[in-house]
Amino acid sequence: MSALEEYKRIKRFAVCVDSDGCAMDTMNIKHFRCFGPCMVAEWGLEQWRDAILDRWNVINLYSGTRGINRFKGLAMALAEIDRQYTPIDGVDRLNDWAKTAPELSNDAVGKMAAEHPIFGKALRWSQAVNRAIEALPQEEVKPFLHVKEALVAAHAQADVVVVSSANPEAVRQEWRRFHLLEEVDLLCTQEMGSKAYCIGELVKKGYDAILMCGDAPGDEQAARKNHVLYYPILVNREDESWARFLGEALGRFLRGEYAGEYQQSLLDEFNANLGQ
Numbered sequence: 001m002s003a004l005e006e007y008k009r010i011k012r013f014a015v016c017v018d019s020d021g022c023a024m025d026t027m028n029i030k031h032f033r034c035f036g037p038c039m040v041a042e043w044g045l046e047q048w049r050d051a052i053l054d055r056w057n058v059i060n061l062y063s064g065t066r067g068i069n070r071f072k073g074l075a076m077a078l079a080e081i082d083r084q085y086t087p088i089d090g091v092d093r094l095n096d097w098a099k100t101a102p103e104l105s106n107d108a109v110g111k112m113a114a115e116h117p118i119f120g121k122a123l124r125w126s127q128a129v130n131r132a133i134e135a136l137p138q139e140e141v142k143p144f145l146h147v148k149e150a151l152v153a154a155h156a157q158a159d160v161v162v163v164s165s166a167n168p169e170a171v172r173q174e175w176r177r178f179h180l181l182e183e184v185d186l187l188c189t190q191e192m193g194s195k196a197y198c199i200g201e202l203v204k205k206g207y208d209a210i211l212m213c214g215d216a217p218g219d220e221q222a223a224r225k226n227h228v229l230y231y232p233i234l235v236n237r238e239d240e241s242w243a244r245f246l247g248e249a250l251g252r253f254l255r256g257e258y259a260g261e262y263q264q265s266l267l268d269e270f271n272a273n274l275g276q
Helices: 027-043 046-060 070-084 091-100 106-111 117-134 147-157 168-177 195-203 217-225 238-255 261-273
Strands: 013-017 159-163 186-188 209-214 229-232
Touching: 013 147, 013 195, 013 238, 027 046, 027 070, 027 117, 046 070, 070 091, 070 117, 091 117, 106 117, 117 168, 147 159, 147 238, 159 195, 168 186, 195 209, 195 217, 209 217, 209 238, 217 229, 229 238, 229 261
Parallel strands: 013 159, 013 209, 159 186, 209 229
Antiparallel strands: none
């Protein structure tokens, strides 16, 4: 059994928190220096490097697909490259897998390597990304302002669960370094399944209410799919968002005053911030 399946709720409420780009100020640096450049290197795309990296960042940071799973983002980017720059052998196979696979992780893509060479390349890319992330200067990877205080306040009255599609080792290392794991009851990362699946499993634990904190449309969709509440961390306004969570939103959630008009006002602001 996984840690998620074995987990038993402690308190009446649960606050779920995404990691990259939500709690941790890591989204931009990881995509600028790791994800996109490693794709260019693995597929030999240096000829079109600048344009391809710009599109990678739009897909993964500055649009409605912000926060997408790394393999879904890779498949989307390679499909565009195949259409616009140079043929990518096997891109349709990778796209089909990314859309339908129950698990999107290094282990899962590695098991597909015998099916087509593109899966081996995707695994090498993902492993290279992980190495590049590990090599990032530690002083440049940090939580947003107010995150620690927000987690302490939430943990006093709710179970706190990390729900992230990121690499588990990277999440664990980053959260431990800033003493954030002390405020976490359960860590759900990419190997446990999608965010929607993880939240759905938490719903089964019998909480009175669950609030998902995220920075991307996929986080909101995962919350909505499971009929739980959603708190948005706004891109380029992350510190402000965490201050509002601490000073206003958390209290409303715990008092049962969050759903309805208040949540809708936050969702409207969230969508407008991503140009949706």
